[in-house]
Amino acid sequence: MAELTVDHGIRLRRAAGIRSIRLGETKVSYVPDGDVRLRPVPLLQDSTDEVWAAHPEYLDSAGHLVGSVGGLLVEHGDRALLIDTGFGPQTLEAPDGPLATIHGGALPQSLAELGRRPEDIEAVAFTHLHSDHIGWACHAAPGGAQPVFTHAEYLVSEQEWDRRDLLEAQGMTEQVAALAPRVRTITDGREIFPGVRVRITPGHTVGHAEYVITGGGRRLIAFGDAVHSPIQIDHPEWSAAFDHDRTLTADHRRRLVAELAEPDTIGFGVHFADVQFGHVRQGGDGPAWRALDA
Structure with a gap:
């Protein structure tokens, strides 16, 4: 395996x-909202x-x-599903701990650049x-009072929603209340959209979910916060401070890294800087995570 290229390092x-x-017939796109800076050792x-x-x-x-x-x-034909919605139009700075800064706000414009309106999102x-x-x-559309995703239901793993008290204990009562009217709980193995199945993988949270998207003889695993940084692919024993x-x-x-090394398997790490779509290539002389287009 080749060493890191200059472009990959950037x-x-x-x-x-x-x-x-x-x-195959399904298009999958990362929709930027913002960025996060984290203190690596914390x-x-x-x-x-x-x-x-x-x-x-x-x-x-x-x-x-x-x-x-x-x-x-x-996207599959005229239909559109969105997995996660970013941080929203806000910024947070922390003086210590693992989080340094996080800001969002770009997701509606990013959707527009992809040719989609929020009301196109069915779930x-x-x-x-x-x-x-x-x-x-949890935020109203810019300049209005209505929810951004006016036609969407919110799909949440049953285990996650059952323990929403954990979020309320962390001061997220308003966010839970904003979600509640639209929530539909889902269970392990369920197909929620053409070619998209949920699998429940507790650990980061009590009901953390991954989504497996198949088409054209390939599969993509959107693994959420099971992995925060590509360096954890080389060190799967390193868990994050945010993990429940x-x-x-x-x-x-460890199981996920082995699965991502299987043929015709792509990973999607939402927090993976600008190398979010990738493969795992083990046993070489470089990092195991290789960006899909590197």
């Missing part, structure tokens, strides 16, 4: 723009300063791990209910 340090791939507490000194390609000039924030648009499927994944589902159950998440991540 892409690890910048948030992603719109990118699309095709799986985020991945089993890593060390020495590790990051050896891998400066992941860090910006302030020493922060760079991540993207947004959603995944799945929004969530990987989980953290604020950087439900943002626009770090041991359970690490066990799942």
Whole structure:
């Protein structure tokens, strides 16, 4: 396996723009909303300063791990599904801890650039209910009082919704209330859209969901926050500070990395800077995560 190219190294340090791939008759596109900057050792507490000194390609000039924030648009004919809705029109800065800064706001414009209006979205499927994944589902459309996704139902894993008290305990009562009228719970293995099945993978949250999209002889696994950074593909034992159950998440991540190395399998990491669509190539002399178009 080749060493990192200059382009690939640059892409690890910048948030992603719109990118699309095709799986047969299905088009899948990343819909940018904003970006997040994370403190690497507080985020991945089993890593060390020495590790990051050896891998400066992941860090910006302030020493922060760079991540993207947004959603995944799945289009099949005239129909459209959105997986996650970014952080929404807000910015947050934290003086310490794993999160340094996060901001959103671009998702409606990104949808427009992809030729879609929010009212075209028939359903929004969530990987989980953290604020950087439900943002626009809890905010009114710019300049109005109506929800952004006027025709969409909100698909949430049954386990996740049953434990929404955990979110309320974290101060997210208003967000839970905003979601509630539109929520429809889903269970493991269910097809929610042509070629899209949910699988429940607890660990990051109690009911974290992944979505497997198949078409054209290939499959794409949108794995949400089971993995936050491409470096975890090389170190699946490193769980994130945000994980509800770090041991359970690490066990799942090991299985996921092996699955992503299988033929005709693509991964989608929503927070993976500008290398979100990729393959796993193990046993080489470079990083295991390889951007799809690198």
